[in-house]
Amino acid sequence: MSNFRTVTVKGRQFRVRAGDVLLDGALANGVEIPFDCRAGTCGTCMVHVAKGQTVCGETHTQGMIYACQARVVSDLDVDVEDVPEIDISKARLVGLREVAPDIMELMIAPEKSISYLPGQYFKFTFAGYPARAYSPTASFDGRIGGRVI
Incomplete structure (x- = not known):
């Protein structure tokens, strides 16, 4: 056998x-x-x-x-479910806010419009730091999407 x-x-x-x-x-x-x-x-x-x-x-x-x-x-x-191709884009950090002593909200504006699926994450690299995965969420005022993640 x-x-x-x-x-x-x-x-x-x-x-x-x-x-x-x-x-x-x-x-x-x-x-x-x-x-x-x-x-x-x-x-x-x-x-x-x-x-x-x-x-x-x-x-x-x-x-x-x-x-x-x-x-x-x-x-x-x-x-296996089909998944979108990986997309690479430059972006700018446009806002940073402390929402709790150990939680920061990052607001990131990509150069181009980005669509994403629920549960998907983005991998960002900031100068001088290693790449890290972030999950996009609705902001506390309920907004999501548009030109800022």
């Missing part, structure tokens, strides 16, 4: 050892599955299992798993 399983993601097939983490196997074979936290909490790597079985990585939604936690135990067909 073979110790390898065949995995199909968006029509691309690759082989992994039984028990390997789905996300690790996909990335090692050049197959992209979106991911972020690798801890099964952010939901970025959530995929639908069309056929086959995994252990671990279960979500609250029937047939959906966290690819970063799921271990392949059988041949597997997986559906």
Whole structure:
């Protein structure tokens, strides 16, 4: 009996050892599955299992798993949701406000209009500091969108 399983993601097939983490196997074979936290909490790597079985990585939604936690135990067909391409833009910090002793509100104006989906984040780099991910939220006055994030 073979110790390898065949995995199909968006029509691309690759082989992994039984028990390997789905996300690790996909990335090692050049197959992209979106991911972020690798801890099964952010939901970025959530995929639908069309056929086959995994252990671990279960979500609250029937047939959906966290690819970063799921271990392949059988041949597997997986559906991955299409995500927008990464967009890079310059922006300016136009406002900074302390909203609590340990929370700062940043107001950032991109050079061009940016659309985003709920749950998406932006990665900003400020001169002299490493890049960091930020989640866009509505301001306390209820505004969101427009030319300022």
